Amino acid sequence: MDHAAAGPPDARSLPGCYRHPDRETGIRCTRCERPICPDCMVNASVGFHCPDCAAGRTGGRGAAPAASRPRTLAGGAIADDPRLVTKVLIGVNLALFLVQLSVGDRFTNHLEMIGRAYVPLLGSVEGVAEGQWYRLLTAMFLHGSYMHILFNMLSLWWLGGPLEGALGRVRYLALYFCSGLAGSALTYLIAEPNQPSLGASGAIFGLFGATAALVRRLNADMRPVVILLVINLVFTFTWANIAWQAHVGGLVGGAVIGYAMLHAPRERRALVQYGACALVLVAVVALTLVRTAQLT
Template sequence: MDHAAAGPPEAQSLPGCYRHPDRETGIRCTRCERFICTDCMVNASVGFHCPDCAAGRTPGATGPAPAASRPRTLAGGTIAADPHLVTKILIGINVAVFIAVRALPDSFLADMVLIGRWPPAPFVPTEGVAEGEWYRLVTTMFTHQEIWHIGFNMISLWFLGAPVEAALGRARYLALYLVSGLAGSVFAYLLTSPITPVLGASGAIFGLFGATAALVRRLKADMRPVVILLVISLIFTFTRSNISWQAHVGGLVAGAVIGYAMLHAPRERRTLVQYGTCALVLVAVVGLTLLRTVQLT
């Protein structure tokens, strides 16, 4: 019996991506097993995830992912769309204050700098931290008088702050920056002459130096570039006149302590250790401020 010749089998088409049905694909999400195209697949530790699973959403759900399941930074913070936003804002605040210092009378600058108690003088007011103006511990962190000073500090803030912010997340990074800056201000208030004006973001920036060292250690990367840069900065600090080494050292110590706590805290009680360390440093800041104020009054 003759048989008709069999024609070629029809080519079987691949399924379409769940988000782009017109795109054929053989790739599945390793979590929900839905088909995903190359534009939708997200690298995972094993295989690929669809955008919903990568963001921590239930497949098919809309809206933001639950906070507990969102992707996290090394320190447990939420990953932001712009990981350097806080650094940009801090630079903007410093630049705005610098412009105000240049444009307004000298009395504005005198009201912003950190200084203790002094006799009346043309440049400085007759009140300060010792008389209850604790706000100077903060305002001095954002105040610069010379263009080279703010230029050097803002370049340092960008190159040190941006990677630290990306590793910590916005809230933890801002806490580190402000507490380190306060520690630098308090060391200057405690150890310098009460008639010496102190200003600049260097205390907070040296805090970022300390946090950078903790970050490099956490990543198990080469520490030598950080150590070399820090040594050069400290040599410059102690050999140049008109530089507050007290603020630099205070910020560096606080930044190293807080940065280590942020990046090495045990996962099960990470938030408690991180913000608890910030709180302890703040307690030390308040205690040293009170101690110096008693000495000056």
């Protein structure tokens, strides 16, 4: 009996990737069984997942229940772009710096961190002690020079990306803002009331503190982080015109929140994580009230 030689299977029989129909593939998502090409494959403990199932979205036919969706190290949702929030924060800082350059001091003077001072141009007393608590927040997005914003944004990019990926977007934002507010509150408490300060340094030093907690959580070598932190602290206390209070306040706040987020027990994770954020915010309010009572 004659047998025809078996040829290779017809490539046209392979389905196209559900996101890129023109790319034929023999790989399917192990959850929803949709075909996925190499660019869409996400490594899983068993096989590969499509981007929708990996991110926990319900678009796929077999999207996993919330309890089994992949999570970040701190329990946050995995995002398609793990640096999106960091990019947005950098964009906001750069945009407001351009506004500062175009509008000038009359814009900066309304938003920088200052306790209580007479403003000749306005003919009035301005500051946090006068009820302008918003300055604790707005000062985090202002900068005094090109070098100031350059160093801060480079630090935000280097430190923020890995932390955003490890924490998830919501927890990362909570860390950033709570750390920055802690830095502003300590500056308000200790610095001279008429001494203005501005910059994202408090929040960035909070990222330093959280990075140390992340390295410890991963059982990685702490020495590079410690060396980099020591170098930055040396600059903090030796260079003129640096609000060291913001650096120290942000560092402490970030270390507390970062440790809580990355070491919280799984069964009480959210309670511990957001409880730590609430604790730092309570401290911010307490310090602000104490200093306001001293100045009024």
